[in-house]
Amino acid sequence: MSHYHTFTPTDALAYAREHAGLADPSVLVSASEVGDGNLNLVFKILDSDGISRVIVKQALPWVRCVGESWPLTPDRARLEAQTLIEHYRHAPRHTVKVLYHDPELATIVMEDLSDHQIWRGELIQGRHYPQAIDQLAEYLAQTLFHTSDFWLPPHDKKRQVANFINPAMCEITEDLFFNDPYQEHPRNNYPEQLESEVVQLREDRALKVAVAGLKHRFLTHAEALLHGDIHSGSLFVADGSLKAIDAEFGYFGPIGFDLGTAMGNLLLNYCGAPGLLGIREAADVREQRLLDLRALWLGFHQRFLALAHDKSRDATLASPGYAEAFLQKVWFDSIGFCGTELIRRSVGLSHVADLEEIQDERMRLACISHAITLGRTLIVLADRLDNVDELIARIRQYS
Ligand code: SR1
Ligand code: MG
Numbered sequence: 001m002s003h004y005h006t007f008t009p010t011d012a013l014a015y016a017r018e019h020a021g022l023a024d025p026s027v028l029v030s031a032s033e034v035g036d037g038n039l040n041l042v043f044k045i046l047d048s049d050g051i052s053r054v055i056v057k058q059a060l061p062w063v064r065c066v067g068e069s070w071p072l073t074p075d076r077a078r079l080e081a082q083t084l085i086e087h088y089r090h091a092p093r094h095t096v097k098v099l100y101h102d103p104e105l106a107t108i109v110m111e112d113l114s115d116h117q118i119w120r121g122e123l124i125q126g127r128h129y130p131q132a133i134d135q136l137a138e139y140l141a142q143t144l145f146h147t148s149d150f151w152l153p154p155h156d157k158k159r160q161v162a163n164f165i166n167p168a169m170c171e172i173t174e175d176l177f178f179n180d181p182y183q184e185h186p187r188n189n190y191p192e193q194l195e196s197e198v199v200q201l202r203e204d205r206a207l208k209v210a211v212a213g214l215k216h217r218f219l220t221h222a223e224a225l226l227h228g229d230i231h232s233g234s235l236f237v238a239d240g241s242l243k244a245i246d247a248e249f250g251y252f253g254p255i256g257f258d259l260g261t262a263m264g265n266l267l268l269n270y271c272g273a274p275g276l277l278g279i280r281e282a283a284d285v286r287e288q289r290l291l292d293l294r295a296l297w298l299g300f301h302q303r304f305l306a307l308a309h310d311k312s313r314d315a316t317l318a319s320p321g322y323a324e325a326f327l328q329k330v331w332f333d334s335i336g337f338c339g340t341e342l343i344r345r346s347v348g349l350s351h352v353a354d355l356e357e358i359q360d361e362r363m364r365l366a367c368i369s370h371a372i373t374l375g376r377t378l379i380v381l382a383d384r385l386d387n388v389d390e391l392i393a394r395i396r397q398y399s
Pocket of ligand 1: 063176350
């Protein structure tokens with residue numbers, strides 16, 4: 001990192017003028033730092049009408065939401081840019097476009113998406129984007145199939161796995177998803193009124209064995225190039241459009257991790273809805289989230305299977321019936337990883353607005369408690385819920 005320095009808005013503006021590829025860079029006149037995520041600096045680069053034209057993102061050498069006491073490799077910016085570029089090749093309508101990136105400065109210049117909204121905020125407001133789920137299913141099927149052994153020739157696959165080794169970001173996931181919530185840890189963060197429920201997580205042997213299995217798969221199953229953090233805050237939506245951003249956790253891992261993270265965020269919204277909305281609206285939103293869950297899995301399954309039948313290049317993996325069997329394993333993984341997302345967002349370091357923004361304290365506790373119970377149930381029962389209808393029936397039982 002020889003010439004790494006942290007950008008000021010002035011640096012970001014000059015950088016965008018040089019690297020955004022605009023025919024007339026002088027239209028860019030100011031920059032404003034707008035990052036509100038956990039990790040990075042994000043600058044909007046504005047024209048003279050105050051309209052954002054391009055984004056400059058820079059990885060800090062530490063975790064932004066914690067500070068310099070938690071150092072973190074800026075190389076994550078390279079991994080993010082390369083993951084987005086790879087995903088853009090396979091799902092260009094649903095992946096933000098990287099215009100330029102520089103591994104040494106840990107910067108990415110990317111298309112502006114100000115005409116879109118962060119999906120989580122829209123879900124919290126109860127706003128429905130009818131095409132979003134289908135587009136998310138398309139994004140996941142295209143990116144995961146085309147970076148898997150069904151599609152990539154073996155030497156290419158291994159080269160890619162090596163290029164996307166991402167130990168620092170994976171370690172965050174390993175800790176926050178699979179370690180911290182199941183032990184006493186200073187990073188954990190939950191209301192003291194839920195202490196007994198959290199203690200039960202730590203003492204539940206069957207749960208911890210199931211979590212160990214999920215962590216083991218996260219550590220070892222290099223099935224495809226994952227986004228690695230595909231929650232509803234990593235997705236922008238607009239009418240008829242959905243785009244993935246923020247892929248710094250990208251690495252070759254189990255396909256069910258991406259599916260499970262996306263499903264988990266639908267269910268976090270499901271759990272929070274009664275605290276965020278009026279009774280009638282919350283009931284409608286909950287039904288919609290269950291429909292979304294169903295459409296996401298079935299949309300992904302149908303697309304991945306069609307790709308496997310039509311395009312598999314590995315003759316053995318193309319054996320009749322194998323893709324179906326593989327997807328059944330992905331399904332079981334997805335339910336388990338979904339459960340870990342519910343628990344880590346309720347008990348661990350990093351929370352979500354779907355639960356945090358509930359103003360009524362009693363209601364907020366009830367919604368967080370619901371997420372913990374549901375998460376635990378899904379992890380333990382994962383391989384007994386054979387299909388999405390069984391999953392939905394089980395979710396209804398815990399409402
Ligand atoms: C220290 S990073 C905490 C969380 O923020 C990111 O968006 C990931 O979800 C990570 O787990
Ligand atoms: Mg992120």
